Amino acid sequence: MNDLSLRQDIIAELEYEPSIDAACIGVAVDHGIVTLSGHVRSFMEKHTVERIVRGMLGVRAIALELEVRLPEHQSRSDDEIASRVLAVLAWAATVSNPRDIEVTVRRGFVILKGMVDWHFQRTAADAAVRQLAGVTGLSNQLEIRRSVNRFAVTREIEEALRRNIEIDPDDIRIETSGSQVTLRGSVRTLRERALAERAAWSARGVTVVEDRLLVDDQLDGLST
Known part of the structure; x- marks a missing residue:
């Protein structure tokens, strides 16, 4: 998908969402990297915009430059x-x-x-x-109490990935060090990447997830 088509799809999707005032949001796309500018009426609206765009096919990264302007x-x-x-x-x-x-x-x-x-x-x-x-x-700076068996963590994450029909677990490698998990490999969309990251976070005692997964078209010229 080229940048122009992706931009048009993002604008259409934001306009379709009734909780968003899409007229106040600017969208720019450069090689799959989406920049969102302008302003929204609440922090929740800002989160909704990011969630919608992150789930769209072709989006490689997001620069969120939206300002929250609260109604009086x-x-x-x-x-x-x-x-x-x-x-x-x-x-x-x-x-x-x-x-x-x-x-x-x-x-x-x-x-x-x-x-x-x-x-x-x-x-x-x-x-x-x-x-x-x-x-x-x-700013959510809450920390997770550590209680980790790294072999059990790896097994839990592997099983969670295999239960999810949207993910190809064979394309993802899991590395654990203490309470930290690193994900490597490739996925097809940002949504798939988020699902893999969620699976890692769901294992008991995990305090850090380092997401090094590459999205589809990021793979050209790169290696893991």
């Missing part, structure tokens, strides 16, 4: 946002120990620090916070 009625003080973040974390069933999480808010930008037991708890906290009104950005 959605503006909140930092104290109010912090209180809402603590409340939503306390109510989240997947965040088992919300008291282990420290919340800082600066001009609507939320910073999460602390410890969780699983990566899915880290992402659950992320998902809960990004939907709150008034949030303009999020």
